[in-house]
Amino acid sequence: MTTRVLTGITTTGTPHLGNYAGAIRPAIQASTQPGVDAFFFLADYHALIKCDDPLRIARSRLEIAATWIAAGLDVEKVTFYRQSDIPEIPELCWMLTCVTAKGLMNRAHAYKASVDQNVAKGVEPDDGVNMGLFSYPILMAADILMFNAHKVPVGRDQIQHLEMARDIAQRFNHQYGQGHDFFVMPEAQVDDEVATLPGLDGRKMSKSYDNTIPLFEGGQKAMRAAVMRIVTDSRQPGEPKDAENSHLYALYRAFSTPTQSALFRHELEDGLGWGEAKDRLCDRIENSLAPMRERYAGLMAAPEKIEDVLQAGADKARRQSGAFMARLREAVGLRSIGGNAQAQAGGTVKKAVAKRARFVSFRDEAGQFRFRLLGADGKELLLSEPFADPKAAGAAIKHLQTNSLSELSSEQAGVVSVRMGDAVVCRFAADDLSVIDEAVATLNQD
Numbered sequence: 001m002t003t004r005v006l007t008g009i010t011t012t013g014t015p016h017l018g019n020y021a022g023a024i025r026p027a028i029q030a031s032t033q034p035g036v037d038a039f040f041f042l043a044d045y046h047a048l049i050k051c052d053d054p055l056r057i058a059r060s061r062l063e064i065a066a067t068w069i070a071a072g073l074d075v076e077k078v079t080f081y082r083q084s085d086i087p088e089i090p091e092l093c094w095m096l097t098c099v100t101a102k103g104l105m106n107r108a109h110a111y112k113a114s115v116d117q118n119v120a121k122g123v124e125p126d127d128g129v130n131m132g133l134f135s136y137p138i139l140m141a142a143d144i145l146m147f148n149a150h151k152v153p154v155g156r157d158q159i160q161h162l163e164m165a166r167d168i169a170q171r172f173n174h175q176y177g178q179g180h181d182f183f184v185m186p187e188a189q190v191d192d193e194v195a196t197l198p199g200l201d202g203r204k205m206s207k208s209y210d211n212t213i214p215l216f217e218g219g220q221k222a223m224r225a226a227v228m229r230i231v232t233d234s235r236q237p238g239e240p241k242d243a244e245n246s247h248l249y250a251l252y253r254a255f256s257t258p259t260q261s262a263l264f265r266h267e268l269e270d271g272l273g274w275g276e277a278k279d280r281l282c283d284r285i286e287n288s289l290a291p292m293r294e295r296y297a298g299l300m301a302a303p304e305k306i307e308d309v310l311q312a313g314a315d316k317a318r319r320q321s322g323a324f325m326a327r328l329r330e331a332v333g334l335r336s337i338g339g340n341a342q343a344q345a346g347g348t349v350k351k352a353v354a355k356r357a358r359f360v361s362f363r364d365e366a367g368q369f370r371f372r373l374l375g376a377d378g379k380e381l382l383l384s385e386p387f388a389d390p391k392a393a394g395a396a397i398k399h400l401q402t403n404s405l406s407e408l409s410s411e412q413a414g415v416v417s418v419r420m421g422d423a424v425v426c427r428f429a430a431d432d433l434s435v436i437d438e439a440v441a442t443l444n445q446d
């Protein structure tokens with residue numbers, strides 16, 4: 001069993017040290033584990049919700065993509081793409097929007113926080129709230145459900161969004177699944193092992209607190225300058241330091257082996273001066289970043305290479321999303337009027353649709369030869385009568401495929417019998433005729 005792991009980063013900013021250690025590094029690490037099929041993407045549609053500066057959005061997509069690649073992502077192994085290159089995501093978003101209760105969205109933390117702030121300010125509750133912010137969790141659910149992710153590594157603040165994604169998935173499954181689940185239930189993966197880096201002031205490192213240490217931007221110099229601004233207490237060199245409660249030590253740990261951290265801790269407790277401690281922290285960080293920074297600079301100087309990687313990623317992702325969307329459209333009733341699902345589907349989707357139904361031959365318990373017709377979802381649509389000879393079973397399959405089903409069949413008391421000459425090939429309930437006919441029809445266009 002492979003585990004599909006999926007996560008996205010909103011493209012509004014320039015990656016900082018906290019993004020790297022808290023999200024990118026652990027995600028890349030997870031993607032190298034056996035049995036993991038990883039999907040990482042740039043959440044650029046989400047970016048439009050909070051940012052209306054086109055240059056910022058464009059720049060951020062480039063920087064974040066370059067950061068993932070420079071940090072060692074194996075773009076051949078994982079599926080790495082931009083959300084906005086996958087048209088099936090907004091399409092799914094709309095289908096999900098139509099099964100999502102408005103009341104569920106009213107309860108979303110991000111939306112409620114905006115309302116609370118407005119109320120506190122004495123303005124209209126929905127002042128400045130756009131529909132993107134309001135339905136943010138539905139777009140996020142579409143990101144996740146589109147690829148049927150099992151695990152979604154996120155920060156604690158996103159746990160509610162995952163609960164909503166499950167809620168929405170369940171409603172869709174219930175409404176359209178007819179006993180078959182389209183979506184798996186995704187789970188948030190909040191890893192306590194993963195470093196949440198403190199920022200310069202000791203609060204969580206975050207762009208919104210303006211307390212970040214840059215990752216690549218400004219080079220080693222900018223990184224050092226930021227480290228020098230980390231808040232420490234006033235203890236002098238020679239005085240023992242409280243390592244456990246110092247932000248410096250927390251940052252050091254995120255870039256060191258346990259042995260290196262233990263040593264640093266002892267030195268602090270033995271009175272290492274803060275100035276020198278900062279120098280050592282810079283060296284440790286630099287040790288990790290230097291090779292990546294070089295790759296980053298190379299990529300930023302050749303953005304067309306990044307574009308190529310993202311295009312290839314989008315192709316790979318769309319092979320899945322296109323086929324899945326064809327099934328979802330079918331499920332909600334957005335079908336071809338002529339019963340030919342394929343006629344509506346274009347490009348890559350076409351092949352996937354053609355592969356939908358299939359005949360499967362097998363030997364039954366009595367040693368007789370039979371076959372089944374399976375729908376796209378693997379459900380049995382039809383079971384044949386037994387044949388003594390496998391060739392006869394094969395001929396019967398061919399017969400079904402080359403003749404119109406309704407011409408071969410006769411109905412009696414709600415049961416349809418399909419004949420080949422005198423022999424009955426299969427029987428099924430009359431209600432199932434149109435579904436079976438349609439499945440065979442798509443099969444024949446292969």
Ligand code: TRP
Pocket residue numbers: 006007008009010043046139140143144152153154158
């Ligand atoms: N909302 C996430 C964040 O702000 C970004 C995101 C968008 C995401 N779609 C996602 C994360 C899907 C995981 C899965 O961090």
